[in-house]
Amino acid sequence: MPGRHKAPTLRLRRFAAKLRELREAAGLSHVEAADLTGxxxxxxFRIEGAKVRPQGRSLRALLDAYNASEKDRTELSALLKAAAEQTWIQTAASLPSPYATYIGFESEAEGVRNYEILAVPGLLQTESYARAMIKGTAPEASRDEVESRVAARLERQRLLARPDPLKLWAVIDESALLREVGGPQVMHDQMAKLREAAEEPNITIQVIPRSAGAYPGMHGAFVLLEFPGEGHDVVYMEGSTSDLFLESIEDIARYNMLFEHLRAVAAGPDATRALLAVAQQNWKEDGHDGS
Incomplete structure (x- = not known):
């Protein structure tokens, strides 16, 4: 069974990275910093790895050893305080650790750009589609684990309806609309949900039609998480054995460019609405024929 833990927030990761930068700027190794502060x-190592939060006394000792400015001290204190605030996902101990980490990041993001090849994005899935998808892709999961993941997926969707809604731009390969997950009725309802979502001002959906042929990005799905302020964006890719988080400037730039290519090859929002309407009608007919 995958490991479980409280998901580190993005704030804690920022805190750890900033503290590591101050140590390096002071020209101190881990050993030297530890010796100076006791x-x-x-x-x-665990503090700089965002594994634990330091006590206030330990933080003050580290900042004194690094000759940190008042600005840096204020910033780090604010980040540490914010990192202590639990979100709903940090208490969902039944979720796999990488997934919990991702959702923790997502809850702090202001924008998400999601490219999917084989499935509807989780933020746009119906409950029935989500349950069928989780059962199909995680056959080893118990009933309770499946229901926990379904509940988490539905909880995530509340981000799209909060007062300052998450901005979602989803690019979906048409194959995801044609893959039968849960049966024709489930697919029909899923297409209806996509059509409704496409009308929301904070949601943009584009479908890459089969007629597009080969195009950049066919090697794998990914999510670009955008956060307030400059920098700190994250690329997330889910794998069968492990998940990957990319945070370097080079990686962020590469995937930003890739997403622009995907937007360009995909049908525009209006043409996408037409594709979704056809897909919904086709699943209705399939459901009728199969009854």
Whole structure:
């Protein structure tokens, strides 16, 4: 069974990265910093790895050793305080660790750009589609685990309806509209949900039609998470054995460019609405024929 833990928030990761930058700017190694502050070396590694939050006394000792400015001290104190605030996902201990980490990041994002090849994006799935997808892709999951993941997926969708709604731009390969997940009725209802979502001002949906042929990005789905302020964006890719988070400037730039290529090859929003209407009608007819 996958490991479980409280998901580190993006704020804690930012805190850890900033603290590591200050240590390096001071020209200190982990060993030297630990010796200067009396902090256990393993603990310092865990703090810089966003595994634990330091006590206030330990943080003050580290900042003194690094000759941190008042601006840096204020910023780090604010990040540490914010990192202590639990979100709903941090208490959902039954979720796999990488998934919990991703959802924690998503809850702090202001924008999501999601490219999917084989499935409807989780933020746009119906409950029935989500349940069928999870059962099909995670056959080892128990009934309780399946229901926990379904509940988490539906909870995530509340981000799209909050007062300051998450901005979602989804590019979906048409094959996801043709793959039968859960049966014709489930697919019919899923197409209806996509059509409704496409009318929301904070949601843009584009479908890449089969007629597009080969195009950049066919090697794998990904999510670009955008956060307030400059930098700190994250690329997330889900794998069968492990998940991947990319945060370097080079990786973010590469996937930003790739998403622009995908937007260009995909049908525009109006043409996409037409494709979704046809897909919904086709699944209705399939459901009728199969009854």
């Amino acid at each position: 902090l256990d070396r393993a603990t310092l």
